[in-house]
Amino acid sequence: MAVAGLLLAAGAGRRMGTPKALVALDGEPLVARSLRALRDGGCDPRVVVVGAATDAVTAAVHDADPAAVVVPAQAWERGMGESLRAGLAGLPGDPDAVLVLLVDTPGIGPEALARVAAAATPGSIVRGGYDGRPGHPVVFGRDHLAAVAAAAHDDVGARGYLAGRDDVRAVEVGDVATRDDVDTPADLARLASD
Template structure:
């Protein structure tokens, strides 16, 4: 099974005040943390989609993972759907694609590897937190064209996932947190949690 890693990191981070790809946690940009997690989880190839402040975000991505393919979503302002379509179009032929959002730093390589290990070309697999579905999401090859067709605006893959009864959940709540880092307050909370754990 070849499971690619697709990192969506194109947003402007309006509530954060800066593109979230470039937000630093523990002295490291979120885009670098996420790419390292995908690499450590064994996802290959790895594609990262940038948009806002694309040159700086791309440089941070390449510094972190020279083997990653960095692509720019030209219409990233339209939302996550455009980023997802851009990333899927850039992928070579793979068995499955694990989609990770750059603003979920609590999802590390152990959780990613666990979800990726459950993938097959015909399946959709989601990480779950105490039974509640969340990220990451792995789409088997058989779903990729339909996911791309359904992605629009800021919906991403939600429309494709909504109401489906064939999505398998893999519990990762014991090794990951589902929190998004959307605001400076979120970042401060995550930084504080990390400091307490350390």
């Protein structure tokens, strides 16, 4: 099964004070850390959606993973839904499924990504689970991609598409990943001290 990795990294990081894609954790920008996780988790191709600080984030992407495809989200200021739509539209080829990862979830590494991707089929939706609570990453089989893109808007990514569905399979990853977002300098400091 060909599972593409789609990294959403377009936001301005207002609460962080800088785009989160460029924030360093253990000396590595979050965008580079996320790309490494996608690559080591078996996702190919890897697509990164950029918006805020486009030139700097694009340079960091190319430094980290020259094979990654960069897709600009023209309306990134509107929110994650716009980034998700741009990324899905910019996917090269016709993957069987697409794994969506957020750049501000550095606690989700390659083992968790590979585990969730391995459960995907062209007709499935698979989510990472944390002690029974759904979270990221999310993998959408090919059959869902057009509907996910149509449902995404403004700051509503796939949440609306996922709401109330009974066909979403959860794959437990809480033993190898953490679901914490890095939204503020305090979040980053807490994560760096762990």
